[in-house]
Amino acid sequence: METTNKKVNRYLSAAITFIGTILFFTINSWASECGTSTVCGRSCDYGDQSYDTVLIGEQCWFKENLNVGTMIGNLETSDNTAPTPNDPNTVSKWCYNNSSTFCDSEGGLYTWAESNGFADSCNTSSCDVPDTNQGICPAGWHVPSDTEFYALENPLTSSGQSCDATRLDWGCADAGTELKVGGSSGFDAVSTGNRGPADSQFDRREPSIHFWSSSPFSEGYTYGRILGLGYNTIGRWHSLNTYGFSVRCIANNTIYEEVDNETINNGATFSEDRRCLWKTPKETTWIKLNIDKKDNISGVNLTWVQYDANKINIKIDDGTGNFPFRISNTPNDGHEFLPNVSPWQEVMIKPINHCKEGKYSPPVSYSTYSNGW
Known part of the structure; x- marks a missing residue:
């Protein structure tokens, strides 16, 4: 007749084998x-x-x-x-x-x-x-x-x-x-x-x-x-x-780790997206606005210097302190014509380095910084 200790040992051995099998397949599937x-x-x-x-x-x-x-x-x-x-x-x-x-x-x-x-x-x-x-x-x-x-x-x-x-x-x-x-x-x-x-x-x-x-x-x-x-x-x-x-x-093709959206919605806290390892771009170092006209449309020509971004976001104020007008993801080539923008309207620039965004620059207008900021 099997003793209690032998039964316990047999069950423990079976449990260890079962857990080991799970770990083996888990590790090998990873x-x-x-x-x-x-x-x-x-x-x-x-x-x-x-x-x-x-x-x-x-x-x-x-x-x-x-x-x-x-x-x-x-x-x-x-x-x-x-x-x-x-x-x-x-x-x-x-x-x-x-x-x-x-x-x-x-x-x-x-x-x-x-x-x-x-x-x-x-x-x-x-x-x-x-x-x-x-x-x-x-x-x-x-x-x-x-x-x-x-x-x-x-x-x-x-x-x-x-x-x-x-x-x-x-x-x-x-x-x-x-x-x-x-x-x-x-x-x-x-x-x-x-x-x-x-x-x-x-x-x-x-x-x-x-x-x-x-x-x-x-x-x-x-x-x-x-x-x-x-x-x-x-x-x-x-x-x-x-x-x-x-x-x-x-x-050949990057396969990203899938994120469990249901877990996120249930309140779990996740660290920064692991796919985004680009450097955060530094602040734009120079901005200048010039009164200009293109295709018979008046506006201002915006130029800037930003070394470590591949795109730029631009927002323009409406005279009330708000910035409802926006241009998103324009190439960081150092210039952008802004049609129908007046000399007094302020412009702000935010650099983007792929998936990392920098900070918006201070607001700049032609009237306040005619020689550039």
């Missing part, structure tokens, strides 16, 4: 395979590794460097079966200093052709590259283009600082800081060094972090990005395709 349905902000699995994802602006990025493939020159194997670079039968990678420990913690180093899934000959000759090139990233993800890197760095650049999309130099001040570990973006770039093409030496582990793009510069060279440990800027350069650099994957 960290599913990286693909087209990966929700940004969640972890996903690719190969033998789990990757965190992070939403930066409207882009979804891997939060870690890619680490797929078989190690080249693996001194840790005795049979010397490690692949050569761009072995057509496998994805091949270098690990810094020929140690798999560095791949495990910081990702692999790949030639440009390898990272983009091309034959070795594409390192030294021209090859056609699709606008969205999967390369060695999982399905639904791809190697970022030069344009996508610019879309990442430009909004993180501090107000008043240059961030030229066509530069071949350092630029985009403070974006470099924001993309490194501890920065506000969550990109968390870590120093990985690189593998040189000529002397086959691993180098620059401490001073720099190199990322491939999918965008060729010329035959044998491709655009990339460099983050320097002592720099707050980002380098945009073209490098020999036979270098070994790091790779980050970016989603």
